Amino acid sequence: MKHLDEYRDAETARRLAASIHREADTDRRYRLMEFCGGHTHAIFRYGIEDLLPANIEMVHGPGCPVCVLPTGRLDMAIRLAKRDGVILASYGDMLRVPGSKGQSLMKAKADGADIRMVYSTLDALKLAEANPGREVIFFAIGFETTTPPTALAIEAAAKAKLGNFSVFCNHVLTPSAIAAILEAPAVRDLGAVEIDGFLGPAHVSVVIGSQPYEFFAEEYRKPVAISGFEPIDILQSILMLVRQLNEGRAEVENQYIRAVTRDGNLRAKQAVSRIFELRRDFEWRGLGHIPYSALRLKDAYAAFDAERRFDEPYIASEGNKACACPAILRGAKKPTDCRLFGSVCTPETPLGSCMVSSEGACAAYYSYGRMRERTQ
Amino acid sequence: MNVASRASRSASRRLDLAAGRVDLTHGAGGRAMQQLIEEIFRPAFDNPMLARGDDQAAFEVVGGRMVMSTDSFVVSPLFFPGGDIGSLAVHGTVNDVAMSGARPLYLSAGFIIEEGFPLADLERIARSMGEAARAAEVAVVTGDTKVVERGKADGLFINTAGIGVVPPGIEISGDRARAGDAILISGSMGDHGVAIMAHRAGLEFETTIVSDSAALNGLVADMVASVPTIRVLRDPTRGGLAATLNEICHQSAVGMRLDEAAIPVRPEVLGACELLGLDPLNVANEGKLIAIAPAEDAGRLLGVLRRHPLGRDAMVIGEVTADPARFVRMATRIGGERMIDWLAGEQLPRIC
Structure with missing residues (x-):
């Protein structure tokens, strides 16, 4: 298929892998963090690690919106869904995420809460139009890629005076999370998590541009390659990072020139800034409280903010203590380092969010890479 | 009244x-x-x-x-x-x-x-x-x-x-796959599931995909008449090829190794799956079958399949391996390897 086949071509992959093998310095290690869960998923789905030399290690980052959502926020969604007259519209992968006390949206649905699986914000708007007597709350979640559609939905609802539509906003920001990882004591002081460079998610940069990463490259001396999600994209980006590290450079390089520019999508950014403002504080699973790392609706749109409309408070809650999701999300542990992995925690009976989401590192290890542990 | x-x-x-x-x-x-x-x-x-x-x-x-x-x-x-x-x-x-x-x-x-x-x-x-x-x-x-x-x-x-x-002399069951056997499929994967999804409320998109829903008994009659040594037959419906192969591995206590490049998927199905974040190997079929037979009979079986209108796109997609862990592995198109696992949860309810 056009625009796909060329980025999955076996011959090109072999050529790139040969260059990586040739150029990677055998005397050093390359620890590269792919920030985004989509990259983690692609790396496993295509078996990319099989093409890399042993001294290049991919460290899986926290770029999975389902994974980083703290239990307390999920509990809020469950409480909202259980209110009389409410329809909670949610993406499918949120349904099985464990909340506190063994709760989940799936269980709430079985108990009678009206929770509908939707595929877009537009579906949620249509639900609100079709059910004028009900309160339709859209469970908004995601990084910069999903924020513009939520902004446009809110604008559309405001224009149509759709009084029964609101958004439970959990939109978070990629650069804040990368900064938190680089600022974490484990990285800066103890050297426990060495990260030599970053693969930046191309779809995020289609919106925000490559410019927001320039700070990391300069301030922390870490090279960044903005990478697409096809196997050829990823291999090419790894080669770019190897070259930068070999040459002692720390720059933002754009592998995904077919859609990413330095400034990103101005109209999308404007839509987001019309509707949203920075939250002073937001809790991330694994990374803790990060200031100015998430968005909330501006006061002018407070009527569409489910948190304010239903006066639903945030109650922090700890997940399962034995679950290593927090360390895995920081890149400090691998899924297989967790003693729950594959025994009590599986995709069928997930205890941690990283096992639930299709973008979670544990799910990728379990579904695509479980056989590796046995053969090593 | x-x-x-x-x-x-x-x-x-x-x-x-x-x-x-x-x-x-x-x-x-x-x-x-x-x-x-x-x-x-x-x-x-x-x-x-x-x-x-x-x-x-x-x-x-x-x-x-x-x-x-x-x-x-x-x-x-x-x-x-x-x-x-x-x-x-x-x-x-x-x-x-x-x-x-x-x-x-x-x-x-x-x-x-x-x-x-x-x-x-x-x-x-x-x-x-x-x-x-x-x-x-x-x-x-x-x-x-x-x-x-x-x-x-x-x-x-x-x-x-x-x-x-x-018919007399036919012994077909999911527990009969043996290491070394060849794995065949009768055609492209994922057509039914994608055709249904494309028409679901809230998910309409333009596509030319039609369900592959078909009765396979005529094809099976040809197959068992020519190759009575067939060990396993199964139609990969809910859960798609991935779930069905894992079922067979568990029943027969074997593993499998597939070649991604050999598995036919229509470009339209692949496109829709990309859009929806699905893996075509998890998507339901209603007119396709998986056949496992001794390697020496694979060529003949492939010929029988391809002569039938419902098996025109048949392929040998891999082989059965000895593996106590019962893993289905797949050589990826770019030369890596991954596992093919059951799908956790429901990909899309009420597909059949």
Whole structure:
């Protein structure tokens, strides 16, 4: 298929892998963090690690919106869904995420809460139009890629005076999370998590541009390659990072020139800034409280903010203590380092969010890479 | 006018197949139900056993092994490109029976209908079932109709059960795969699931994909006649190729190694899966089969498959391996390796 086949071509992959093998310095290690869960998923789905030399290690980052959502926020969604007259519209992968006390949206649905699986914000708007007597709350979640559609939905609802539509906003920001990882004591002081460079998610940069990463490259001396999600994209980006590290450079390089520019999508950014403002504080699973790392609706749109409309408070809650999701999300542990992995925690009976989401590192290890542990 | 005479009067008129709707009397065992059977089901399924009007069908017992299978159909939407719930209900059970190598002979059909369901739709579905059964050379010999109150079912659910006879010398079962055997599939993966998804409310997108829903018993008859050594046959329906291969690995206590480049997926299906974040190997098929046979018979079996219209795109996709962990592994297109796992949770409900 056009625009796909060329980025999955076996011959090109072999050529790139040969260059990586040739150029990677055998005397050093390359620890590269792919920030985004989509990259983690692609790396496993295509078996990319099989093409890399042993001294290049991919460290899986926290770029999975389902994974980083703290239990307390999920509990809020469950409480909202259980209110009389409410329809909670949610993406499918949120349904099985464990909340506190063994709760989940799936269980709430079985108990009678009206929770509908939707595929877009537009579906949620249509639900609100079709059910004028009900309160339709859209469970908004995601990084910069999903924020513009939520902004446009809110604008559309405001224009149509759709009084029964609101958004439970959990939109978070990629650069804040990368900064938190680089600022974490484990990285800066103890050297426990060495990260030599970053693969930046191309779809995020289609919106925000490559410019927001320039700070990391300069301030922390870490090279960044903005990478697409096809196997050829990823291999090419790894080669770019190897070259930068070999040459002692720390720059933002754009592998995904077919859609990413330095400034990103101005109209999308404007839509987001019309509707949203920075939250002073937001809790991330694994990374803790990060200031100015998430968005909330501006006061002018407070009527569409489910948190304010239903006066639903945030109650922090700890997940399962034995679950290593927090360390895995920081890149400090691998899924297989967790003693729950594959025994009590599986995709069928997930205890941690990283096992639930299709973008979670544990799910990728379990579904695509479980056989590796046995053969090593 | 009392209720009884009103019912008898309405029953004396023919069903209004243009604008009429199913009501609770159609499932109550009275004249209205009789009329529904006489005017919709009997003409659609028309065969001597059903025509006798008994509560059961009687047939001669043949020697050898008989197989029986049942399946319920709750697909949404009821009509989709390439089929409808009626043809699907025939194909699904015919295929489950045929995957033993058997020749399917008889079907039963149970209908659970929601009050208010349009008679025109019911008639269209019954007709489609009848046509599918005749094409597959099976007879719908007994049936049942229930009507439930509005809101207690989504339009129409159908259950079918089927009986078939296995030809002598054929031993086909999911626990018979052996290391070294070849794994074949009869054609492209994911067509049915994507056709359904494309037409789901809230998920409409333009696509030319039609469901592959088809009765595979003719193909199976050719296969077992030419290659009686076939060890396993199975149709990769819900959960797709991935789930079905894992089932077989567990039953046979073996592993598998596949070659991604050999697995046919239509570009339109691949495109839709990209868009929806699905893996075509997890998406349902309703007219495809997996066959496992000794490696030395694989070439001949592939030839038989490709000569049949339903097996034109058949491929050898991998081999059975000795693996106590029972993993399905796949060499990826770019030269890496990954596992093919069962899908956790429900990818999309009510696909069949």
